[in-house]
Amino acid sequence: MSVARFWRKQQNRYNLIGNQCTVCGKYFYPPRGFCPVCRRDGKIVEHQFKGTGKVVTFSIIRSSSGNFKLLTPYVLAIIELDEGSRLTTHLVCDIDKVYIGMPVKRVFRKLGEEGSSGAIFYGTKFVPA
Amino acid sequence: MVGIISYGAYIPRYRIKIEEIARVWGANGTEIARGLGVFEKALPDMDEDTITISVEAARAAMARRKVDPADIGAVYVGSESHPYAVKPTAVTVGEAIGATPVMTAADYEFACKAGTAAVQTSMGLVKSGMVNCAVAVGADVAQGEPGDALEYTAAAGGAALIIGNDDPIAEINHTCSFTTDTPDFWRRENKPYPRHGGRFTGEPAYFKHVIGASKMMLEKMGTKPSDYTYAVFHQPNGKFPTQAASMLGFSMEQIKPGLAVTYLGNTYSGASMVGLSAVLDIAKPGDRIFMTSYGSGSGSDSFDITVTDVINSDLFNRDAAPTVSDLLADKKIVDYAVYAKHKGKVVMME
Numbered sequence: 001m002s003v004a005r006f007w008r009k010q011q012n013r014y015n016l017i018g019n020q021c022t023v024c025g026k027y028f029y030p031p032r033g034f035c036p037v038c039r040r041d042g043k044i045v046e047h048q049f050k051g052t053g054k055v056v057t058f059s060i061i062r063s064s065s066g067n068f069k070l071l072t073p074y075v076l077a078i079i080e081l082d083e084g085s086r087l088t089t090h091l092v093c094d095i096d097k098v099y100i101g102m103p104v105k106r107v108f109r110k111l112g113e114e115g116s117s118g119a120i121f122y123g124t125k126f127v128p129a
Numbered sequence: 130m131v132g133i134i135s136y137g138a139y140i141p142r143y144r145i146k147i148e149e150i151a152r153v154w155g156a157n158g159t160e161i162a163r164g165l166g167v168f169e170k171a172l173p174d175m176d177e178d179t180i181t182i183s184v185e186a187a188r189a190a191m192a193r194r195k196v197d198p199a200d201i202g203a204v205y206v207g208s209e210s211h212p213y214a215v216k217p218t219a220v221t222v223g224e225a226i227g228a229t230p231v232m233t234a235a236d237y238e239f240a241c242k243a244g245t246a247a248v249q250t251s252m253g254l255v256k257s258g259m260v261n262c263a264v265a266v267g268a269d270v271a272q273g274e275p276g277d278a279l280e281y282t283a284a285a286g287g288a289a290l291i292i293g294n295d296d297p298i299a300e301i302n303h304t305c306s307f308t309t310d311t312p313d314f315w316r317r318e319n320k321p322y323p324r325h326g327g328r329f330t331g332e333p334a335y336f337k338h339v340i341g342a343s344k345m346m347l348e349k350m351g352t353k354p355s356d357y358t359y360a361v362f363h364q365p366n367g368k369f370p371t372q373a374a375s376m377l378g379f380s381m382e383q384i385k386p387g388l389a390v391t392y393l394g395n396t397y398s399g400a401s402m403v404g405l406s407a408v409l410d411i412a413k414p415g416d417r418i419f420m421t422s423y424g425s426g427s428g429s430d431s432f433d434i435t436v437t438d439v440i441n442s443d444l445f446n447r448d449a450a451p452t453v454s455d456l457l458a459d460k461k462i463v464d465y466a467v468y469a470k471h472k473g474k475v476v477m478m479e
């Protein structure tokens with residue numbers, strides 16, 4: 001990923017900044033340009049997610065490449081945030097402890113880096129709450 | 130009066146026992162652990178570093194009190210393990226607590242006292258009215274060369290203090306410093322591990338400065354050790370702070386609550402501030418806290434602190450973030466091989 005491309009999404013990744021349609025009340029993470037339900041009638045406002053949620057489903061990654069090679073085995077999970085939006089994320093927990101419905105909360109972690117002399121990317125991962 | 134508005138600490142979950150490190154080097158672990166007064170030390174997860182630790186500590190402080198991020202006019206992070214040689218840790222902390230862009234920021238380095246140097250700068254800016262609040266962090270992912278004496282204690286962790294004028298949970302009555310040019314410990318540019326003067330790190334370094342700053346403080350305030358409820362000293366191991374306390378006339382009872390090093394190790398820039406956090410976790414209004422940090426090179430910063438009623442008021446929620454003992458209790462013990470992987474000693478193809 002390019003440094004500029006990461007930087008543009010930095011606030012979303014650091015602070016779980018998404019948005020909400022105030023007409024139907026739906027929350028979006030990552031943020032959406034318009035509401036898929038209300039379409040042209042929707043009204044989108046910025047929303048910072050609380051950072052709590054639960055595991056919808058997960059997969060245990062035992063073989064990976066690049067930045068993730070050293071992290072194996074690790075849990076990749078779909079998390080439903082309490083406000084209602086879903087995201088795919090790294091869940092930092094013992095692989096034998098994870099289960100569907102597990103309550104989780106956000107943490108600030110290193111997401112990757114461009115080699116030992118490149119930029120380091122930070123953002124949100126989740127841990128058991 | 131200027132003081133601590135809120136505080137937070139962070140310690141990674143992983144621990145290695147000192148005996149396990151000794152096993153790898155064929156040393157007597159029981160003897161080393163007892164000699165150091167350290168039994169386990171914290172190490173970072175694969176994706177944790179000084180930036181992530183600083184952010185977590187700062188967010189814990191923000192969780193305990195409703196501080197408007199726009200009121201934070203400065204963020205300073207003290208560490209000797211900033212992930213970048215050039216690009217400040219403090220800007221990422223500022224961004225991650227929503228305090229950017231109207232703020233000043235910088236990283237500090239002064240071996241193990243860079244965190245308290247950040248506290249002093251923050252106090253100056255708040256007292257002068259230049260900023261409303263400032264965040265001062267001390268955090269490290271400490272490095273010790275494998276097999277070197279430092280490896281037994283070099284640990285990961287940190288703490289953040291929010292300094293401000295309005296309704297502090299603890300007033301900082303005074304701060305003073307004792308600083309000289311002393312070559313007891315250093316790390317040159319581009320070198321992964323620090324070097325130290327062995328026995329030289331004790332008498333002319335740690336003790337001279339810690340005792341020097343502490344005596345200055347007692348003299349200036351006209352106090353004696355028994356006037357304080359708690360005392361926190363920089364804790365590179367369990368032995369040095371205990372000795373310094375007894376040389377000054379503080380009791381074991383006064384220093385024990387702030388002696389986090391026993392099952393944490395030396396978190397360098399985080400050390401005295403994590404100790405202070407452990408004391409604030411249990412402090413009651415009216416308690417008086419004495420704190421002296423130490424950084425090689427060398428210097429000590431001393432603080433005289435009085436806890437206020439605000440710590441028990443609706444303005445502050447101590448339970449909104451984990452205490453130092455909560456953080457120490459939530460642990461996973463690993464062996465040396467996993468430790469080596471976590472510390473980046475397992476080298477992969479790029």
Ligand SMILES: [Zn+2]
Nearest residue numbers: 021024035038
């Ligand atoms: Zn809508």
